[in-house]
Amino acid sequence: MPVAPASLDALIHERRLWPAAGQAAGRAGASTGHAALDAALPGGGWPSASLLELLLPMDGVGELRLLLPTLVRLARQGRGLAMVAPPYLPYAPALAAAGLDLGQLLVLRAEGRDALWAAEQALRSGACGAVLCWPQGADDRALRRLAVAAEQGDALGFAFRGLRALQQPSPAALRLEVMPDDRVRVHKCRGGAVPSAPVAWGASAAWGVSASPALRLVH
Amino acid sequence: MAAEAPPFRPSSPWWCALHLPQLALDADARHRRALGEGGEVDDETPRALTDGPQQRRIHAANAAARAQGVHAGQAVASAQLRCPDLALSPHQPVRDAALREWLAGYAYGFSAEVSLREGDAVLFEAGRSLGLFGPWPRWQQRLRDELAGYGVQVRIACAPTPRAARCFALAHDGLAIADAAQSHRLLARLPLPLAGLPDDALRLLERSGFKRLGDVLALPRAALARRIGPDAMAQIDRMTGAAPDPLPLYAPPQRYAARLDFDHSIADSTVLLFPLRRLLQEFALFLVQRDGGVPGFRLVFGHEGHAPTVLDVRLAAPEREFARLFDLARLKLDGARLPAPAVSLGLEADDLPDFSPERRDLFDAPRTGDASLLESRLRARLGDAAVQRLAVVDTHRPEAAWCYAKAPRTRLPALADGPRPLWLVDPPIVLRDAVETVLAGPERIETAWWDDEPVRRDYYRLRTRSGQEAWAFRPAGGEGGPWWLHGWFA
Numbered sequence: 205m206p207v208a209p210a211s212l213d214a215l216i217h218e219r220r221l222w223p224a225a226g227q228a229a230g231r232a233g234a235s236t237g238h239a240a241l242d243a244a245l246p247g248g249g250w251p252s253a254s255l256l257e258l259l260l261p262m263d264g265v266g267e268l269r270l271l272l273p274t275l276v277r278l279a280r281q282g283r284g285l286a287m288v289a290p291p292y293l294p295y296a297p298a299l300a301a302a303g304l305d306l307g308q309l310l311v312l313r314a315e316g317r318d319a320l321w322a323a324e325q326a327l328r329s330g331a332c333g334a335v336l337c338w339p340q341g342a343d344d345r346a347l348r349r350l351a352v353a354a355e356q357g358d359a360l361g362f363a364f365r366g367l368r369a370l371q372q373p374s375p376a377a378l379r380l381e382v383m384p385d386d387r388v389r390v391h392k393c394r395g396g397a398v399p400s401a402p403v404a405w406g407a408s409a410a411w412g413v414s415a416s417p418a419l420r421l422v423h
Numbered sequence: 424m425a426a427e428a429p430p431f432r433p434s435s436p437w438w439c440a441l442h443l444p445q446l447a448l449d450a451d452a453r454h455r456r457a458l459g460e461g462g463e464v465d466d467e468t469p470r471a472l473t474d475g476p477q478q479r480r481i482h483a484a485n486a487a488a489r490a491q492g493v494h495a496g497q498a499v500a501s502a503q504l505r506c507p508d509l510a511l512s513p514h515q516p517v518r519d520a521a522l523r524e525w526l527a528g529y530a531y532g533f534s535a536e537v538s539l540r541e542g543d544a545v546l547f548e549a550g551r552s553l554g555l556f557g558p559w560p561r562w563q564q565r566l567r568d569e570l571a572g573y574g575v576q577v578r579i580a581c582a583p584t585p586r587a588a589r590c591f592a593l594a595h596d597g598l599a600i601a602d603a604a605q606s607h608r609l610l611a612r613l614p615l616p617l618a619g620l621p622d623d624a625l626r627l628l629e630r631s632g633f634k635r636l637g638d639v640l641a642l643p644r645a646a647l648a649r650r651i652g653p654d655a656m657a658q659i660d661r662m663t664g665a666a667p668d669p670l671p672l673y674a675p676p677q678r679y680a681a682r683l684d685f686d687h688s689i690a691d692s693t694v695l696l697f698p699l700r701r702l703l704q705e706f707a708l709f710l711v712q713r714d715g716g717v718p719g720f721r722l723v724f725g726h727e728g729h730a731p732t733v734l735d736v737r738l739a740a741p742e743r744e745f746a747r748l749f750d751l752a753r754l755k756l757d758g759a760r761l762p763a764p765a766v767s768l769g770l771e772a773d774d775l776p777d778f779s780p781e782r783r784d785l786f787d788a789p790r791t792g793d794a795s796l797l798e799s800r801l802r803a804r805l806g807d808a809a810v811q812r813l814a815v816v817d818t819h820r821p822e823a824a825w826c827y828a829k830a831p832r833t834r835l836p837a838l839a840d841g842p843r844p845l846w847l848v849d850p851p852i853v854l855r856d857a858v859e860t861v862l863a864g865p866e867r868i869e870t871a872w873w874d875d876e877p878v879r880r881d882y883y884r885l886r887t888r889s890g891q892e893a894w895a896f897r898p899a900g901g902e903g904g905p906w907w908l909h910g911w912f913a
Contacts, residue, residue: 264891264911268845284794292846295910296813296825301843306813306828312801313809322801329797330746384890 237273246396715776
């Protein structure tokens with residue numbers, strides 16, 4: 205079917221078409237807090253006001269540490285944070301030790317459609333700088349709604365999904381595979397070339413795998 | 424959706440009644456929230472409003488107080504006997520009126536025909552806007568969600584006439600009566616006291632043994648009119664639609680003015696931010712309803728024995744976003760010096776945007792960028808227990824070192840613990856995967872003997888064969904045994 209020129213805007217609006225060049229030029233990214241990763245991403249950081257996908261082989265491979273500098277910075281700027289239906293309990297002592305202002309973080313329990321609704325509300329509200337969600341079985345349309353909400357609310361929407369999701373196309377502005385050993389592989393980044401090799405963002409040293417075994421007796 | 428089975432074609436006009444069963448209590452809670460008292464409006468404290476000479480009579484009581492036997496009309500002394508920790512405050516009709524006015528503005532966002540004629544309900548014509556905001560079940564849910572978020576309890580019903588809509592809202596929350604025939608059938612079954620008849624007519628009919636409106640309507644008309652008088656007869660005719668019911672319509676104000684009077688004078692400008700925030704939140708909502716921004720507004724601080732302080736807040740471009748209005752007002756307040764403590768705060772604006780009733784997109788949340796509005800919406804839909812904040816607890820037993828916090832806390836306890844995982848696996852489970860490397864440990868965690876559930880464990884940071892980093896422990900002093908997974912270094 206021939207596409208009338210007038211519908212181009214509509215296509216862009218519906219996220220079927222991305223004006224790649226304009227997007228990258230017009231918008232600087234928000235630093236990830238990891239110099240090596242910033243250098244590898246087109247805007248010099250997370251594409252702002254977008255949906256970003258983090259694809260995990262399993263839980264516990266550094267996916268939260270990757271985001272911590274971003275979350276700490278946003279909270280310091282007074283932006284709210286939300287975790288929608290996290291798979292485990294976000295551990296307050298560790299978050300506080302990393303310098304995160306817990307008062308800025310909302311933890312939401314919800315399932316299925318409610319979880320998508322909550323993520324969309326939080327993204328769109330303008331009150332949140334970043335929203336972390338774990339959409340279960342979300343389809344293209346649901347992700348598209350999240351992407352639009354992230355743009356309207358000027359928020360970073362981080363969607364954590366299994367590696368299998370890579371087989372489907374996604375409206376996310378960035379698709380990152382989180383690998384063990386503090387590396388990520390970029391599978392898609394809007395407005396720039398995809399780096400061919402995995403990027404080591406690691407700061408394992410800074411994260412202190414404490415060398416000396418600590419014996420502690422507490423009263 | 425079920426509503427699609429028979430096409431739902433309501434009469435024209437079709438009136439919706441928002442009945443306010445707890446108007447005075449809601450208005451009081453709204454005022455207390457505005458002053459930043461008590462933060463959350465908790466339902467657990469028994470609370471009542473008083474009126475009458477020297478405030479000796481209970482005007483209204485919340486559910487917690489009613490459960491302990493407090494009820495409207497009771498003497499305060501006997502209410503306090505039944506419920507010693509009853510929180511009392513005087514009923515302020517001005518606050519009720521302000522809340523009704525605010526609700527009328529809210530309803531005006533949906534319909535150009537809104538009326539405040541009834542003291543306990545806001546009426547609006549819904550039929551003409553049904554195409555825009557409907558179908559009705561969705562629209563109704565939206566009204567409920569939004570109003571719950573603003574702390575207003577409502578009972579909602581629709582009917583072909585405004586009077587019938589109000590009666591149905593009193594009798595059965597959620598009723599939507601499409602046409603006159605159905606309305607007649609249900610009105611006939613309405614208990615007489617809910618029919619909104621003048622008191623003397625009601626007493627007369629009840630003395631004659633009538634229980635339901637239908638019994639009365641079955642009487643010959645001339646005989647009925649003779650008995651209850653022309654006024655009551657006219658009311659019944661308006662309710663059934665036999666006679667037209669012209670309503671005084673609400674007109675949106677041409678200027679905006681709101682004021683909060685404090686119970687105590689406030690000298691600290693950070694404390695003044697609470698009422699300022701509240702005033703601006705409502706102002707921002709008002710602007711969203713009018714679908715426009717203002718070029719500026721005035722803050723008026725009242726003082727005792729001083730002329731009021733007026734701060735003029737001018738905006739670079741017309742604004743309606745709460746966050747920006749608040750930022751600018753706060754900057755202005757920071758730079759100002761009040762000559763005396765403030766006893767009231769007012770907000771005034773003359774240059775209001777034109778009203779356009781076709782307001783924001785159906786699914787759009789009010790975009791004020793305000794966290795408390797977001798939280799209200801989330802709580803309204805997901806429930807209070809599903810919306811939480813975290814806090815740190817000062818203990819070394821890992822599973823007890825966190826809690827859900829009622830209000831945001833900023834204090835960070837200085838714990839000198841070793842690295843902790845970002846995900847806690849609670850309760851701990853046996854680690855299934857094989858351990859490849861021990862990255863760190865052991866860290867002995869041992870709580871004192873007086874701890875409720877003493878623990879004595881050696882914690883390790885492990886890398887599993889599949890590459891995850893686990894926080895796992897074994898009982899201290901034990902030989903081998905399974906690893907207990909307590910967290911992921913995610």
